[in-house]
Amino acid sequence: MMKKKLKTPLKGKLEEVCYNKGVSFTKKLGKTMAEEVAIRTAYITLAQLLKMENLIASGGQAKAFLADVIIQVNGEDENRRGKKLYPGDNVVIQGEKYQIVGLSAEELAEEAEKKAILERFAKSQKRLDEKNRQKRNSQSAKKAKSRSKYPSGPGSWN
Incomplete structure (x- = not known):
């Protein structure tokens, strides 16, 4: 894996762009950045997030998925499919990080x-x-x- 420093660091922080098999992704201080999930409503449920990210095909599969996989919401383990996620919440699913964001002004x-x-x-x-x-x-x-x-x-x- 080759590492290449950016000429202009984003937001003033040291970042590296890693190239692995032609796919690039950004690392921030050794941790992968969270993928932003924009929502149009005040909140979404955990099952809706799983469906949006194509981790499950239907809401009925959420219960079985949550029984098998550990999901953390804001650093705490969560197994309720109806858990409400608001803008600003951080979710970790199988090592993938997601940040819930609302619409901009x-x-x-x-x-x-x-x-x-x-x-x-x-x-x-x-x-x-x-x-x-x-x-x-x-x-x-x-x-x-x-x-x-x-x-x-x-x-x-x-």
């Missing part, structure tokens, strides 16, 4: 903007649907009136 503003756009679109669609419904009802009423002007049925055949 910029991403939150972008999400709010998207939500506002969708709400405006839904309101405009609702108005259009209501206008179309009224138009169809008035057209069908006109057709019914026009039909009633002329006699119909067996009595009119004579």
